[in-house]
Amino acid sequence: MQKGPVYDIVIHNGTVLTVNGAFDILNKGVVCIADGSLKRIEERTPNQPLPPARHVIDARGGIIMPGLVNTHTHAAMSLFRGLADDLPLTSWLNDYIFKAEARWLNPESVYAGTLLSCAEMLLSGTTTFCDGYFFEDAVAEAVQESGMRAILGQGIVDFPAPGVPDPKKNVAEAARFIETWRGKTPLISPGLFCHSPYTCSEGTLKEARKVADEAGSLFQIHVAETQKEVKEIEQRQGANPVQYLDRIGVLNAGTLLVHAIWVNEGDIACMARHGVGVSVATESEMKLASGVAPIPEFLKKGLAVGIGTDGSASNNNLDMFQEMDTAAKLHKVTTGDPTVLDARQVLTLATRSGAKAIGLGKQIGSLEAGKKADLIIIDTHKPHLTPLYDPVSHLVYAASGSDVRDVIIDGRLVVQDRALLTFNLEPVVEYVADLARRIAS
Amino acid sequence: MQKGPVYDIVIHNGTVLTVNGAFDILNKGVVCIADGSLKRIEERTPNQPLPPARHVIDARGGIIMPGLVNTHTHAAMSLFRGLADDLPLTSWLNDYIFKAEARWLNPESVYAGTLLSCAEMLLSGTTTFCDGYFFEDAVAEAVQESGMRAILGQGIVDFPAPGVPDPKKNVAEAARFIETWRGKTPLISPGLFCHSPYTCSEGTLKEARKVADEAGSLFQIHVAETQKEVKEIEQRQGANPVQYLDRIGVLNAGTLLVHAIWVNEGDIACMARHGVGVSVATESEMKLASGVAPIPEFLKKGLAVGIGTDGSASNNNLDMFQEMDTAAKLHKVTTGDPTVLDARQVLTLATRSGAKAIGLGKQIGSLEAGKKADLIIIDTHKPHLTPLYDPVSHLVYAASGSDVRDVIIDGRLVVQDRALLTFNLEPVVEYVADLARRIAS
Numbered sequence: 001m002q003k004g005p006v007y008d009i010v011i012h013n014g015t016v017l018t019v020n021g022a023f024d025i026l027n028k029g030v031v032c033i034a035d036g037s038l039k040r041i042e043e044r045t046p047n048q049p050l051p052p053a054r055h056v057i058d059a060r061g062g063i064i065m066p067g068l069v070n071t072h073t074h075a076a077m078s079l080f081r082g083l084a085d086d087l088p089l090t091s092w093l094n095d096y097i098f099k100a101e102a103r104w105l106n107p108e109s110v111y112a113g114t115l116l117s118c119a120e121m122l123l124s125g126t127t128t129f130c131d132g133y134f135f136e137d138a139v140a141e142a143v144q145e146s147g148m149r150a151i152l153g154q155g156i157v158d159f160p161a162p163g164v165p166d167p168k169k170n171v172a173e174a175a176r177f178i179e180t181w182r183g184k185t186p187l188i189s190p191g192l193f194c195h196s197p198y199t200c201s202e203g204t205l206k207e208a209r210k211v212a213d214e215a216g217s218l219f220q221i222h223v224a225e226t227q228k229e230v231k232e233i234e235q236r237q238g239a240n241p242v243q244y245l246d247r248i249g250v251l252n253a254g255t256l257l258v259h260a261i262w263v264n265e266g267d268i269a270c271m272a273r274h275g276v277g278v279s280v281a282t283e284s285e286m287k288l289a290s291g292v293a294p295i296p297e298f299l300k301k302g303l304a305v306g307i308g309t310d311g312s313a314s315n316n317n318l319d320m321f322q323e324m325d326t327a328a329k330l331h332k333v334t335t336g337d338p339t340v341l342d343a344r345q346v347l348t349l350a351t352r353s354g355a356k357a358i359g360l361g362k363q364i365g366s367l368e369a370g371k372k373a374d375l376i377i378i379d380t381h382k383p384h385l386t387p388l389y390d391p392v393s394h395l396v397y398a399a400s401g402s403d404v405r406d407v408i409i410d411g412r413l414v415v416q417d418r419a420l421l422t423f424n425l426e427p428v429v430e431y432v433a434d435l436a437r438r439i440a441s
Numbered sequence: 442m443q444k445g446p447v448y449d450i451v452i453h454n455g456t457v458l459t460v461n462g463a464f465d466i467l468n469k470g471v472v473c474i475a476d477g478s479l480k481r482i483e484e485r486t487p488n489q490p491l492p493p494a495r496h497v498i499d500a501r502g503g504i505i506m507p508g509l510v511n512t513h514t515h516a517a518m519s520l521f522r523g524l525a526d527d528l529p530l531t532s533w534l535n536d537y538i539f540k541a542e543a544r545w546l547n548p549e550s551v552y553a554g555t556l557l558s559c560a561e562m563l564l565s566g567t568t569t570f571c572d573g574y575f576f577e578d579a580v581a582e583a584v585q586e587s588g589m590r591a592i593l594g595q596g597i598v599d600f601p602a603p604g605v606p607d608p609k610k611n612v613a614e615a616a617r618f619i620e621t622w623r624g625k626t627p628l629i630s631p632g633l634f635c636h637s638p639y640t641c642s643e644g645t646l647k648e649a650r651k652v653a654d655e656a657g658s659l660f661q662i663h664v665a666e667t668q669k670e671v672k673e674i675e676q677r678q679g680a681n682p683v684q685y686l687d688r689i690g691v692l693n694a695g696t697l698l699v700h701a702i703w704v705n706e707g708d709i710a711c712m713a714r715h716g717v718g719v720s721v722a723t724e725s726e727m728k729l730a731s732g733v734a735p736i737p738e739f740l741k742k743g744l745a746v747g748i749g750t751d752g753s754a755s756n757n758n759l760d761m762f763q764e765m766d767t768a769a770k771l772h773k774v775t776t777g778d779p780t781v782l783d784a785r786q787v788l789t790l791a792t793r794s795g796a797k798a799i800g801l802g803k804q805i806g807s808l809e810a811g812k813k814a815d816l817i818i819i820d821t822h823k824p825h826l827t828p829l830y831d832p833v834s835h836l837v838y839a840a841s842g843s844d845v846r847d848v849i850i851d852g853r854l855v856v857q858d859r860a861l862l863t864f865n866l867e868p869v870v871e872y873v874a875d876l877a878r879r880i881a882s
Contacts, residue, residue, distance in 0.1 A: 078827070082834035086773075086783040120824035286770035287838070289779035316838035317825040326767060329727035332527075333771070338730035342527040383561035384758040384842075386519070386870050387877030393523035397728070397757035401825075402843035429827050436828030 007053040009033040014059025015391050019066050019351045019366040023344055033373040036411035041367050063378040063391050066366050067127025068320040069354035071279035072258050072308025074133045076113035080313040089288045104439055105162035110135040111142045112431045118146035119425050124319045124401020127374040127409045130358045132193025132220050134162040136177050140188055147414040147422040151358050153193030153220045156208055158200050171207045178215045191217035197233050197241045202248050209250040218256055218359050225259040226290050242267035251276055256358055261291040272301040277357030282327040284310030292334050306354025319401040324350050328396055343396040373411040378403050448494040449852055450474040455500025456832050460507050460792045460807040474814040477852035482808050504819040504832050507807050508568025509761040510795035512720035513699050513749025515574045517554035521754040530729045545880055546603035548579040553872045555580045559587035560866050565760045565842020568815040568850045571799045573634025573661050575603040577618050581629055588855040588863040592799050594634030594661045597649055599642050612648045619656045632658035638674050638682045643689050650691040659697055659800050666700040667731050683708035692717055697799055702732040713742040718798030723768040725751030733775050747795025760842040765791050769837055784837040814852040819844050
């Protein structure tokens with residue numbers, strides 16, 4: 001028996017992808033967890049006894065890696081998954097989604113839709129997500145029940161919105177949300193989500209920025225998503241969306257720009273200067289034909305880029321493995337260069353870089369001693385993951401969310417052998433299925 | 442008890458996607474199978490007793506649909522999955538794949554690699570695949586063991602190839618393969634696969650065409666895959682690849698053109714005139730940065746287009762659900778039109794249209810009385826498939842291969858509750874893993 005502390009959890013018999021700065025890979029790794037944090041990550045030498053632990057997990061030759069960080073979701077939109085497809089963004093939003101949201105969103109439905117998405121995310125290896133929606137208190141309650149880590153942004157838009165009938169109170173409502181949830185539970189960081197430069201006035205954006213800064217919260221905003229938006233902002237503001245946001249002083253390091261598809265070189269330099277984070281949502285952006293965000297250019301300028309799924313009404317799932325695969329392949333074919341966005345880069349976007357983009361770079365995103373114990377174990381005993389020359393290649397190009405076996409968040413086992421341990425999914429599925437029958441009819 | 446025949450299998454309690462010409466969807470469908478064929482597909486009225494059957498399958502509210510048709514694979518290339526990624530096509534082929542093939546391919550390894558891929562395809566809902574490789578007898582033996590339906594093309598190339606050291610004998614070897622397997626088993630249709638217009642001479646192509654026509658076999662060929670190929674053929678032949686193949690008389694209805702990315706309007710008209718089938722392999726073509734095949738233009742001209750995965754060394758899996766999703770999304774974003782390639786069209790490509798492209802349109806590809814009983818059942822009791830407004834949307838945009846529960850081919854249950862019934866996968870996985878360790882070292 002080895003001397004030293006007794007760990008809460010020790011994981012062994014797997015290949016550890018640390019996704020640290022050196023991208024260290026430990027072929028026979030041991031990961032030791034106590035008090036919610038990673039304490040030791042090391043290669044096991046032959047015949048070395050395992051450190052003492054209350055719970056020992058055998059990865060059975062699989063892959064042990066950081067939990068995936070989904071940097072852009074509207075979790076409760078699972079309620080509208082598949083309600084309307086193959087439509088332009090404006091028609092999809094105005095004719096279907098906004099109408100369904102206005103009629104069917106309430107704290108109860110948002111709570112259920114979010115829990116459903118939490119189940120989907122947990123079972124596909126996402127441990128942290130960054131959300132923006134309405135009734136965000138209900139989202140926070142669902143996140144608490146699920147055991148996930150999340151950054152939650154109360155939605156802000158200058159027209160009557162679900163739960164915020166008076167747009168004059170939109171920023172105040174976000175401030176109240178932040179105040180309610182700040183410091184309440186270590187897994188939830190409250191913030192706000194301004195819908196876009198075309199649906200929020202300059203005054204709203206500035207006020208929201210002030211609230212976010214005073215609380216030390218993340219300021220999220222959809223920006224430069226479509227060419228239409230760029231034209232509209234140029235006409236209204238005499239500047240493109242990024243230039244406009246820069247001019248009114250709302251860009252700083254506590255900012256997440258979502259989509260950022262139609263940006264030019266000057267915009268990217270400006271984004272880098274302010275140290276903003278960026279979230280791309282490749283599959284949703286493809287499905288809505290919005291365009292291709294210049295990820296390789298973002299990375300050249302040193303921006304912290306994360307991968308998001310967007311809501312499952314425009315994707316239509318929350319599988320970050322598929323998102324990695326598609327992002328890597330899309331940029332190869334659109335640049336004509338198959339070496340662009342290689343597997344390691346893409347895996348880094350979905351973990352360490354994404355964590356940094358949403359302001360959690362010091363806590364999560366890689367397996368390093370001192371960071372929070374957010375990790376997943378991949379079962380590689382599958383025909384589509386055989387043989388195994390390179391675990392990183394498999395994760396990006398061959399795996400899918402259903403290959404995730406175990407999930408640990410903040411040192412707590414929340415998925416074991418693909419069973420969800422934190423809440424009972426069945427009543428949630430029944431509630432959502434029943435609601436969908438009413439929405440459809 | 443209802444009068445009438447006793448069926449071999451009756452499936453009930455599911456939504457039946459027929460993918461017939463009218464795209465009929467039966468919400469409470471019953472599918473009756475006897476003698477390997479579909480006998481009745483109909484809506485079940487309330488309280489109607491089930492037809493008598495030896496085996497009744499409860500789809501438990503899931504989706505019953507035609508088995509997927511993978512129109513382009515090199516199944517045994519699973520041996521090299523993840524061996525080399527993020528490389529240009531020529532370097533990937535010349536520096537890695539051709540070398541590994543020359544050294545490691547033999548009937549035993551091709552048999553094992555193919556069986557591994559058959560397991561992967563079956564467990565992800567593919568019931569028929571169209572293959573091209575070397576040692577194709579070993580491929581046929583693996584297919585027989587797996588219970589799959591396949592069109593198998595013995596590879597033809599004008600340099601020494603695995604199993605065909607003397608290129609002068611390449612067409613003769615393909616003819617021998619066809620002769621050996623023609624009529625041997627109803628599930629295997631032997632044919633040939635000319636690698637490309639740049640690796641096969643005019644004489645070889647013409648000879649191969651003659652052999653295929655005499656046997657009534659499919660003539661497959663990679664064509665117009667890269668801009669480099671087009672330039673090379675234009676220089677050598679004074680015509681682009683499709684024009685060249687047309688001029689030398691090798692295009693007819695018994696032809697499958699694979700990739701067909703760099704084709705112009707005249708080429709597409711020529712392809713339509715000859716009634717050739719086309720197979721696109723979107724994910725592989727993206728990963729190798731080859732380009733985007735003009736599927737919408739093919740469809741406008743009435744071409745039979747199928748979806749293929751290509752080999753898993755360039756994809757890196759054989760999941761046709763992911764392939765459908767990516768194809769739909771890629772064409773939306775590259776055309777800027779989110780209505781392009783809608784979910785129904787894409788599902789049709791992966792089933793009925795793909796079957797037609799490889800010459801099996803009368804036997805398989807849809808659930809219609811008289812066709813072969815090749816079908817799959819999707820388990821929709823998953824968070825990522827909840828709620829369900831539109832089964833077609835879910836199949837294309839939300840599902841993945843791991844949602845397939847049961848698979849029936851030629852009236853035989855080959856996958857039940859995700860367990861493979863036809864062969865023991867474990868020794869295959871062990872053999873391939875062991876071989877990969879030697880390849881890697």
